[in-house]
Every structure is written in C-alpha cells, then in structure tokens.
Amino acid sequence: MKAELIRDDLEVGPNAVPEMVEQHAELRTVRVNGRDRKRLFWKLGTIIEHPRAVRLVQQGVALPADDECREAADMSLTDLMAAQKAYEKARLGIHPDDHPLFDAGIIAGYEGDGSYKRGPNADQYPEVFEPQDDEDDDE
Numbered sequence: 001m002k003a004e005l006i007r008d009d010l011e012v013g014p015n016a017v018p019e020m021v022e023q024h025a026e027l028r029t030v031r032v033n034g035r036d037r038k039r040l041f042w043k044l045g046t047i048i049e050h051p052r053a054v055r056l057v058q059q060g061v062a063l064p065a066d067d068e069c070r071e072a073a074d075m076s077l078t079d080l081m082a083a084q085k086a087y088e089k090a091r092l093g094i095h096p097d098d099h100p101l102f103d104a105g106i107i108a109g110y111e112g113d114g115s116y117k118r119g120p121n122a123d124q125y126p127e128v129f130e131p132q133d134d135e136d137d138d139e
Helices: 018-024 054-059 067-073 077-092 096-103
Strands: 002-005 025-032 035-042 047-049 062-064 107-110 116-118
Touching: 002 054, 002 067, 018 025, 054 062, 054 067, 054 077, 062 067, 077 096, 077 107, 096 107
Parallel strands: none
Antiparallel strands: 002 047, 002 062, 025 035, 107 116
16 A cells, blocks of 8 residues: 655654665754754655555545555545645644634744734734733733
C-alpha cells in the first residue's frame, strides 16, 4: 500500500527504513524548547510504502498513491480535503471555538500572546481583532 506525502513538515520517526531516509529525507534546523535542533523531515512528494500507509491519508498528510490505498481509505475528494483541514487546525492548535473563524480565513492561528494572527479574510471582519473589554472589569 502506497501513500504520497503532501506536507514537508513531517518528522522522520525512529523506525524509518534507513534507505528511505537517505533518499527522501532532509536535515533541517528547527527551534525546539527555545534551542536550535537538527531534525530529519520527509520531503514533499515522498511515497511511503507500508501496510498502514492508508493512515497517513486518513490523517490528511498524504494522498493515496495506488489503488490498494485508495480503496482502503474509501474517501471522497471532500473527505480528503476535510482531513487535510483538520490536520492543519490540530497542527496550529486552533481551539474548537475558533474553528469557524479559521475555516472562514479570518484567523490564521495565534500570536505568542494568544491573540489572533490575521488570516486572508481578516479585513472583512475587523471586529474580531478589536480589543475586547472584560465585562467583569466594572471597578
């Protein structure tokens, strides 16, 4: 069963086949807990051949690369797109209450202080980015 990776931000796991890593992974420096670390990441378009490759498709990080995977996934184009969107929300840590704002492109995630990052449609909804008065601060 084969799946093609559609993301380049997937870290290589400890059980990866060394030959695959040599051919299809790249070493990058990433910030982890405030320190720069070297990590291996799969390259975009890498074909993963594994009995459970369908799980990558169901998670939204790959597309089926053969009929066996396509049949096992049993996902429509709409299902595939929804899985990819769900993965991105989870990766960014989007709170469920903010899913509608993210889905509409109003926010693109969160800043370090927890405020919203502006999405491509943020200008259509400026009230989302206006400071909110706390109702409990009547004193």
